[in-house]
Amino acid sequence: MTSTLPRWAWPPALFGALFVLLPLAAVLVRVDPSTFLALISAPSSLSALRLSLVTAACSTVLCLLLGVPLALVLSRSRIPGPALSLLRALLLIPLVLPPVVGGLALLFTVGRQGLLGGPLQALGLQVAFSTAAVVLAQTFVALPFLVLTLEGALRSTGGGAERAAAALGARPTRVLLGVTLPGVLPALASGTVLSFARALGEFGATITVAGSLEGTTRTLPLEIYLLRETDPDAAVALSLLLVLVALVVILLAHRRARG
């Protein structure tokens, strides 16, 4: 089989791979294998890991619940083109926003002095400094990843089959579950993994809107940032742990999406 890959692509691709892998290798060589297990099994580390996994899982579920309908509306609705473009641009803003700005924006929304602060307090809900605020921050930054991936796939597939199913009398929900979603399953899986990974690594928005308290709001990235002050070895060990967790999740999801 003749390759369609131009040869000149190899050197920059190699540099690109090194650019990503070298810093990861630098983390790896900084880890002291003899203390690694002790450092990552410290109570504060385990508590941060548990919190990170739980909040990232919750955020991913929220992303799916909100993101799938959003992607459907963006790709299948009859909203006129310019309005749709504007809507899409606005919804993807968290992608380019510095996370700390996202955190401030959320604080202005659900904080005590925020837009919804009064009603929330009347209901006895305190969002700032709670685990809910962590999930909120993670969902805010991770949602665009799911929407973008899924919308791209929806646009490039399925229109004909969907119309055929509809013409044969299938109701929209039936078309969605029987034709549309099965057709974009790989994209749905990779979008889900991307948003989980983004939620797992979330730092800026979390520390801004949720603060940092062990077991409640101090996720793994926040714990790493704090440990760096006093215990760089532990910070490096936890960084490697975060990389490993992310790697496992991505590999698992890829296998499942293919199988």
Next chain:
Amino acid sequence: MSRRTVPALAAALAGALLLGGCSGSSSDTAGASDAGGSTTLTVFAAASLKSSFEEIATDFEADHPGVDVQLSFAGSSDLVTQIGQGAPADVLATADTATMDQAVEQELVTGTPQDFATNTLTIAVPAGNPAGITDLASLAEPGVQLVLCAPQVPCGRAAEKVEESAGVTLSPVSEEQSVTDVLGKVTSGEADAGLVYVTDAASAGDAVEQIDLPEAKAAVNTYPLAVVAGTSQEELATEFTQEVLGERGQEVLAAQGFQAP
């Protein structure tokens, strides 16, 4: 050389040039000390010293024509880490002696660090004091949204000492990374109270009110400064430390709420 390898090499070269070109600008701020007859003195100082050191640097520049003082502010631990990794600095001023001790241990500074100011904690509450905070004990009351620094950073260590000496156990809703983060949570009204330095509370103006904290005497933070090891301008760096320790520098610091060591 075949015709196919030429574009490949060109692509690699272009990448290298691009990387070099983008990083060029950062080196002329700190490194170029002799260019154009002006001398740059780089001072790394703790974040809480921002307003006072800016003023001191202006005075210093006025007395030393041709000298340009570059100030870099960050958390004390960050500054020590940066110097350890080779960041170009001539003077280091930290917010507590523990961090400076680390710099001494790693032989990042020359001579004995000199103490130039002290700072104590105070209670900062949002304007109007919505939670009715009166003293240290009232911070421990249920329902009070209290924010502290994490024990890993200087302001958090100081808060721990105050708790221990007063025999009070505080349960904060958040342990922040830096004192400015604590202040931010108080000025925005998200927190009912926070323990910050007197100087930080003063800098926040009308946005916060200060509640006296006599127990803070148990944890006085001492600010040391030293000349960075291996600086190419030890003499000028020493002169800057004398400016901070001298009468004029001390007046500037006092005006910001610092006490003499």
